Amino acid sequence: xxxxxxxxxxxxxxxxxxxxxxxxxxxxxxxxxxxxxxxxxxxxxxxxxxxxxxxxxxxxxxxxxxxxxxxxxxxxxxxxxxxxxxxxxxxxxxxxxxxxxxxxxxxxxxxxxxxxxxxxxxxxxxxxxxxxxxxxxxxxxxxxxxxxxxxxxxxxxxxxxxxxxxxxxxxxxxxxxxxxxxxxxxxxxxxxxxxxxxxxxxxxxxxxxxxxxxxxxxxxxxxxxxxxxxxxxxxxxxxxxxxxxxxxxxxxxxxxxxxxxxxxxxxxxxxxxxxxxxxxxxxxxxxxxxxxxxxxxxxxxxxxxxxxxxxxxxxxxxxxxxxxxxxxxxxxxxxxxxxxxxxxxxxxxxxxxxxxxxxxxxxxxxxxxxxxxxxxxxxxxxxxxxxxxxxxxxxxxxxxxxxxxxxxxxxxxxxxxxxxxxxxxxxxx
Ligand code: S3P
Numbered sequence: 001x002x003x004x005x006x007x008x009x010x011x012x013x014x015x016x017x018x019x020x021x022x023x024x025x026x027x028x029x030x031x032x033x034x035x036x037x038x039x040x041x042x043x044x045x046x047x048x049x050x051x052x053x054x055x056x057x058x059x060x061x062x063x064x065x066x067x068x069x070x071x072x073x074x075x076x077x078x079x080x081x082x083x084x085x086x087x088x089x090x091x092x093x094x095x096x097x098x099x100x101x102x103x104x105x106x107x108x109x110x111x112x113x114x115x116x117x118x119x120x121x122x123x124x125x126x127x128x129x130x131x132x133x134x135x136x137x138x139x140x141x142x143x144x145x146x147x148x149x150x151x152x153x154x155x156x157x158x159x160x161x162x163x164x165x166x167x168x169x170x171x172x173x174x175x176x177x178x179x180x181x182x183x184x185x186x187x188x189x190x191x192x193x194x195x196x197x198x199x200x201x202x203x204x205x206x207x208x209x210x211x212x213x214x215x216x217x218x219x220x221x222x223x224x225x226x227x228x229x230x231x232x233x234x235x236x237x238x239x240x241x242x243x244x245x246x247x248x249x250x251x252x253x254x255x256x257x258x259x260x261x262x263x264x265x266x267x268x269x270x271x272x273x274x275x276x277x278x279x280x281x282x283x284x285x286x287x288x289x290x291x292x293x294x295x296x297x298x299x300x301x302x303x304x305x306x307x308x309x310x311x312x313x314x315x316x317x318x319x320x321x322x323x324x325x326x327x328x329x330x331x332x333x334x335x336x337x338x339x340x341x342x343x344x345x346x347x348x349x350x351x352x353x354x355x356x357x358x359x360x361x362x363x364x365x366x367x368x369x370x371x372x373x374x375x376x377x378x379x380x381x382x383x384x385x386x387x388x389x390x391x392x393x394x395x396x397x398x399x400x401x402x403x404x405x406x407x408x409x410x411x412x413x414x415x416x417x418x419x420x421x422x423x424x425x426x427x428x429x
């Protein structure tokens with residue numbers, strides 16, 4: 001994929017459905033009684049991995065990839081059946097961790113495996129609490145990594161203080177908690193995305209949220225009822241166009257139907273801190289998930305410091321924030337983001353290496369990066385490391401750099417945003 005000379009981005013864009021909410025709709029739909037109908041489902045490879053896994057667990061799922069409507073014929077909390085094959089999660093950390101919470105409670109064993117990136121990602125963070133609840137994990141190669149076999153069983157509730165602010169860890173434990181004897185409580189050090197909690201509420205699960213959202217308790221004995229779910233556009237996908245609209249000369253873009261859940265909207269806060277004017281219109285609320293159209297236009301941005309509790313609210317957007325920082329005046333400091341090292345790639349390393357190749361003044365740190373912005377960037381050959389968010393971030397940077405940029409492994413955008421390059425191209429017409 002070669003990219004150069006982005007300018008004059010104009011028009012409206014409809015963003016594909018939210019990845020986190022799409023995954024959860026499959027899982028809760030499978031565990032509910034009756035047919036859950038999902039519209040706006042994300043047809044990205046990660047969410048298709050969730051569909052494939054739950055089909056292997058005996059759930060009938062109809063996916064119309066033209067209308068993005070998915071029907072999940074749920075069989076209730078105890079309706080899953082033993083898979084005949086390995087559950088292949090592909091590149092999807094969310095499928096791995098959330099599904100493992102459900103598998104931890106099943107009376108049959110299941111083998112979970114994924115691609116080379118998944119095999120390197122830390123699973124100790126779910127293996128520890130799920131084992132405390134009574135499941136056992138047989139790791140087949142590296143300790144605390146996939147592939148593993150989960151031997152599920154009679155779980156009991158725990159009171160877990162998670163060392164990381166991670167919605168995947170929180171959700172995995174809460175899903176296991178649906179089956180555990182007694183109540184299950186998770187407390188996290190900072191609030192992570194709360195889509196599981198909101199969707200639990202709409203499916204009729206009795207949960208208690210306290211401590212400003214950071215502590216969540218679920219009891220067993222719930223009966224989930226099928227729902228209609230409309231998945232809002234993914235703010236993590238919108239982020240590339242928000243950034244592009246701000247840093248591309250002579251541009252104004254309206255991004256329609258973006259989920260602006262306050263546990264996900266850190267990118268908007270950062271854009272404002274950097275001097276952007278974000279206009280919201282058509283604000284509405286869908287099953288507790290707020291949605292709006294967002295309009296941005298070309299702005300001179302300035303650097304800022306991003307740290308602390310905002311980090312989980314923008315963790316997936318840090319690659320594109322780093323690109324904005326490279327084009328901003330002054331210094332941007334990103335701290336408290338050591339989680340970036342264990343995403344689809346080590347995003348601290350990969351962002352620093354690639355931005356340096358383009359001539360940016362950037363230094364990686366233990367928990368983030370320091371970017372002295374404003375130096376003109378030049379084209380380069382960028383290795384995406386098959387990380388979708390790296391490929392999309394450098395498509396924007398490459399379009400604004402002098403000369404051509406080539407992105408290797410560029411097709412990995414299929415993980416979360418299959419039509420990304422087309423959508424970007426359409427804004428140039
Ligand atoms: C996700 C949570 C985040 C995020 C990931 C999706 C989710 O991971 O990075 O892309 O759907 O719960 P962590 O919760 O592990 O930080």
